[in-house]
Amino acid sequence: MRYLRLYLYFLRFSFSRAMEFRLDFWFRIVMDVVFYVVQIIFFSVLYNHTSVLGGWEFPQVLVFICGFFLIDALHMTVFANNMWWLPILVNKGDLDYYLVRPVSSLFFLSLRDFAANSFVNILVASGLMAWALLSYPDALGGLRIGTYLLLLLNGTILYYVMHIAFLIPVFWLHSNRGLGDIFFAMTRYSERPDRIFKGYVRRTLLTILPFSLISSLPARVLFEGLKPELLLHALGVTALLFVGMTLFWKRALRAYASASS
Amino acid sequence: MNARLFALVFSLEARKLMSYRVDFWLNSVIGFAAHFSIVYFLWQAIFSESGSELIRGWSFEMMLLYYVLVILAGKLVRGAEHLGDIATDIYEGGLTRYIIYPTSYLAFKYAQHLGNVVPALVQLVLFATLYVLLLPMPEEAAITPASIAMAAVSIGLGNLLFYSFMAPLQSVAYWADNVWSLNVMFRFSSNLLGGAMLPLTLFPEWGQRVLDFLPFKHLYYVPVSVLIGTMGPAEWLRSLGVGLVWLLVIHLVFRAVWNRGKFVYTGVGI
Numbered sequence: 422m423r424y425l426r427l428y429l430y431f432l433r434f435s436f437s438r439a440m441e442f443r444l445d446f447w448f449r450i451v452m453d454v455v456f457y458v459v460q461i462i463f464f465s466v467l468y469n470h471t472s473v474l475g476g477w478e479f480p481q482v483l484v485f486i487c488g489f490f491l492i493d494a495l496h497m498t499v500f501a502n503n504m505w506w507l508p509i510l511v512n513k514g515d516l517d518y519y520l521v522r523p524v525s526s527l528f529f530l531s532l533r534d535f536a537a538n539s540f541v542n543i544l545v546a547s548g549l550m551a552w553a554l555l556s557y558p559d560a561l562g563g564l565r566i567g568t569y570l571l572l573l574l575n576g577t578i579l580y581y582v583m584h585i586a587f588l589i590p591v592f593w594l595h596s597n598r599g600l601g602d603i604f605f606a607m608t609r610y611s612e613r614p615d616r617i618f619k620g621y622v623r624r625t626l627l628t629i630l631p632f633s634l635i636s637s638l639p640a641r642v643l644f645e646g647l648k649p650e651l652l653l654h655a656l657g658v659t660a661l662l663f664v665g666m667t668l669f670w671k672r673a674l675r676a677y678a679s680a681s682s
Numbered sequence: 683m684n685a686r687l688f689a690l691v692f693s694l695e696a697r698k699l700m701s702y703r704v705d706f707w708l709n710s711v712i713g714f715a716a717h718f719s720i721v722y723f724l725w726q727a728i729f730s731e732s733g734s735e736l737i738r739g740w741s742f743e744m745m746l747l748y749y750v751l752v753i754l755a756g757k758l759v760r761g762a763e764h765l766g767d768i769a770t771d772i773y774e775g776g777l778t779r780y781i782i783y784p785t786s787y788l789a790f791k792y793a794q795h796l797g798n799v800v801p802a803l804v805q806l807v808l809f810a811t812l813y814v815l816l817l818p819m820p821e822e823a824a825i826t827p828a829s830i831a832m833a834a835v836s837i838g839l840g841n842l843l844f845y846s847f848m849a850p851l852q853s854v855a856y857w858a859d860n861v862w863s864l865n866v867m868f869r870f871s872s873n874l875l876g877g878a879m880l881p882l883t884l885f886p887e888w889g890q891r892v893l894d895f896l897p898f899k900h901l902y903y904v905p906v907s908v909l910i911g912t913m914g915p916a917e918w919l920r921s922l923g924v925g926l927v928w929l930l931v932i933h934l935v936f937r938a939v940w941n942r943g944k945f946v947y948t949g950v951g952i
Binding site: 445449459462466467473475602603609610616619 | 726
């Protein structure tokens with residue numbers, strides 16, 4: 422309850438801050454719309470040269486990519502600003518301020534800055550998702566769609582867990598971005614259907630670096646039906662990585678040496 | 683700005699980037715491996731699922747070569763990429779100190795932008811050598827000393843064009859408090875329209891005709907096409923002319939934006 426009340430304060434401050442920078446508010450909306458259009462055109466051009474990609478036809482890829490847009494919008498709104506600041510706080514020694522608070526430092530640092538200027542993009546991405554689902558030629562059923570949305574939520578948490586896990590090495594590396602750029606290079610894996618990958622790359626993307634679990638596996642559950650092993654796999658990997666990331670965070674805090682560490 | 687100072691700024695920027703060595707090599711190697719593997723599997727799937735050996739004249743091997751060169755040459759074109767410090771200088775008031783320096787601010791920034799090309803050049807040599815050693819060179823590829831020379835000119839033009847695109851976007855900071863989104867927006871659209879995401883010949887005919895009139899193809903598609911020999915000298919010369927006209931137009935727009943912006947600059951930051 423205390424954490425919920427705290428989060429509501431975060432939201433209030435974030436919205437009032439976003440309203441101060443109105444031009445940036447609109448730039449952010451247009452930026453994400455451009456990203457959505459570029460991705461849709463990219464797949465449209467690809468489908469001019471093949472009818473199937475990774476076992477999916479165009480309407481299926483459209484649902485898949487719109488799922489990714491939704492996860493990306495949620496991440497940008499809820500977590501991204503906080504992730505941006507984390508390496509800076511560590512390198513400047515400003516983390517002290519957060520460590521002395523009587524709340525979980527991970528909670529505070531992950532959720533403090535809600536990007537109100539990206540909030541509209543959640544609505545845009547949801548609209549695109551609704552359009553993709555409504556224009557899908559076959560009936561999908563309420564249960565499957567419900568499970569799909571649940572798995573997208575799981576994908577959002579997984580995206581956050583992996584993002585912060587790539588940033589935590591900044592406690593030792595002292596570089597300006599940690600391994601953040603590598604994370605962004607690797608997120609491209611989650612923008613492609615998982616079945617295009619083969620062999621050990623595919624196994625890695627479904628387990629150790631589960632980028633394919635973010636939006637591709639949820640789409641497979643939607644199209645291929647509910648398979649308990651797939652659900653268990655997605656939720657289990659997320660839970661395991663979350664626990665691993667929390668332990669990693671605690672270990673990193675022990676290595677933190679405050680000012681200009 | 684005199685040549686000695688330009689060289690000094692260029693060299694400082696290059697050394698700054700290379701100073702975080704672990705970070706630099708981790709980002710270079712893993713970033714390249716991730717990008718290449720995605721492209722490899724994507725096109726392997728497309729070629730296998732479409733059942734074609736050639737897609738609009740591109741074989742699988744030629745497609746891979748195109749992407750490898752786009753990834754590497756693209757870094758030379760983008761240089762500092764965000765040029766974020768122009769906007770920061772404007773809205774934090776840091777531009778003031780350059781006003782009293784006896785040198786051109788924009789030339790100073792371009793020297794920094796070029797300094798960022800050095801690590802990209804190191805990567806180009808390293809990864810291109812690895813590619814040649816590990817993967818077969820497609821028969822259709824015609825990389826010759828002449829094509830390398832033409833590509834070098836096109837990469838130079840692309841680098842100038844990229845800077846000329848980014849600088850006016852950064853100058854919007856005279857009126858807006860955060861222009862990061864504009865940079866990202868430009869990166870998304872130029873990647874698609876410039877040929878970094880796909881060779882432009884894969885677009886429908888009408889799309890290609892539109893793209894011919896736009897400046898983006900000079901960033902990635904033209905330098906790589908001329909390098910691998912899918913664009914001949916006559917077409918390259920014509921394209922170079924079009925690129926230079928675009929460079930002039932964008933530069934004039936930038937000058938207009940910059941000069942107007944200077945009037946609203948207060949020097950105290952936003």
